[in-house]
Amino acid sequence: MESVDLIYKTIYILVIFGITLLIATYSTYAERKVAAFIQDRIGPNRAGPFGLLQPLADAGKMFFKEEFIPAKSNKALFILGPGVAMLIACMSSAVIPFGDMLIIGGREVYLQAIEVNIGLLYVFGVVSLGVYGVMIGGWASNNKFSLLGAIRAASQNISYELAMGLSIIAILMMTGSLSLREIAAQQAGFNWNIWYQPLGFIIFLVCAFAETNRTPFDLPECEAELVGGYHTEYSSMKLGLFLFAEYINIFVASAVMATLYFGAYNFPFMHELGALISDDPVIANNVITILGVVVMFAKIFFFIFFFMWVRWTLPRFRFDQLMKLGWQILIPLAILNIILTGGGILLKDHFFN
């Protein structure tokens, strides 16, 4: 790799990392605002204009809280837990294509941190690791409620990972590629996967809720039954890291959903628009790419909003209902979806070729 490329990659990775953290920070603010609006309130509005400094105030508060480590806990693992959760949450945004390529000085610059031919599996693998932070933290607290929360998190994540993987397989069958850039590129214009995979999308959506431990599947931190769930014993910024990791996970899940089903950076009539703007292919391409990034983030923000919207609408499931939904409904549906997709592909090959 040339050194220019290396420098560019470094800058890009840092920018993506910063954006991820920024979005996660402001998700906490957005969550409170959305909750307030849905409940006919106006939410935080004292810290700065419209309460925009609220996340900073929250973080400041978190840092000044007492750092508490339970006496009989496993100290090393207790500290490791939130760190692992945060680390793994930050890892997954690396392969997401936030935009197509820019042409700067004749050089093609892809707006994606790392392009691997197994991008989707990478995301999937990182997501499946996400539960370790919760498990380690919950177990090391030496508290029964934390342990129960951790165990719930583990069983829930494993159960929903299956359905999620199966729903992704249908996408793979259609696109024939594991690379997220490839999948995004195939959905050019308005040819989004959601038109072909509505059932798969619903399954994926439900699983994404379960994987990120969001209501209605936030059983691991169910305060009505488990005090605080896996983070009962946590205080100060260690608690903050757990909560922060959840918001990063939401961001990543939204980005993956937008990429897989809603055409990533593609928007309708993008090529026509490009032709309209300028005759120079370089300028047209760059304008379209930048617009595409905006569109991508708009999609991501919509999904983040959707996560919050659902959180303040639906009550929590019971744990046996959750398991039943995962194993007895979503997995058979996902398998059905695979069969339908396969049939569809065969029919298409048969009749339209």
Place this chain on the structure above:
Amino acid sequence: MEPLTNRSKKLAKKEMTFAEKAYLPAIAQGLGITLKHFFKKKSTIQYPEETRQRSDVWRGLHVLKRDEEGRERCTACGLCAVACPAEAITMVAGERKVGEEHLYREEKYAVTYEVNMLRCIFCGMCEEACPKAAIFLQDDKIAPARYERDEFIYGKDRLVEPLKTTETK
């Protein structure tokens, strides 16, 4: 049994329809309701800057009145304390000394007079009971939130109406 009214809803345990079992229509409906509220007018009142409109007969913080000449009206008869259902009022009576006539209207006066605002239920019975028209509940003041419990015990320093030197109301 015959129902008393015809308002009660008849409930029958029916087999759920497919739409109900699929759960998604109900979720969409719920999302619609929350979205409607999202754009509704907010009912928040920004408290310190704006206050909620109160009724004219609102019973708020107590005041111990003075008469036209600026003398305290209370004679420490204790009727208010007896009338108080929450036992929020305590007082110590004292005898007026010579030369204090401009301070207290009656010969006997309240040396201390305390209302515990944490106990008080703002019923206004003290106001009813007072023969000297000395204690009233104001309609424009409330006991503000504080950090310590003792700060809710209001003594004479905070209860007695300030001397009207300039105002003419």
Place this chain on the structure above:
Amino acid sequence: MTDSLFFFLASLTLLCALMVVISKNPVHSVLFLILTFFTISGHYILLNAQFLAAVNIIVYAGAIMVLFLFVIMFLNQSQERVRTATISKFAGVTAGGLLFIVLVAALRDASVQTYDPETFDSQIGMVENLGKVLFGDYLLPFELASVLFLVAMVGAVMLGKKEEGEKHF
């Protein structure tokens, strides 16, 4: 570069694997085992077999080890350590040593196929090639393995099923 990376990864793998056996706390053992899987995935990446690396992490680190951890967390870790009898320690060392000797003897005679830079295909570990091989040359074993899994799954469901009249707390 790749060489030193390989040696670093290899020593890390061995260290982690050793710690799995040595550490007293079973949870620590499991965590070290997870690390071992990660380093093994690192080896796969060095071999340009990214698919295997990802699948190794998803299946082993992401699912199976979570279940391991799950079960071990349920174990009541009592304060008193399990004492192993001296004779079983002795037996363990002997068996392990014998196995080691056999392994060394077997590996000493094995001729390692070196790769030929001319015909070597660096893309051999990619998903497409792997898929072609699995569903082409090795179709029968692959399908047999999947049938085996199916049988195991059916068996697990059978075992886990509630029986008539069985009480569940």
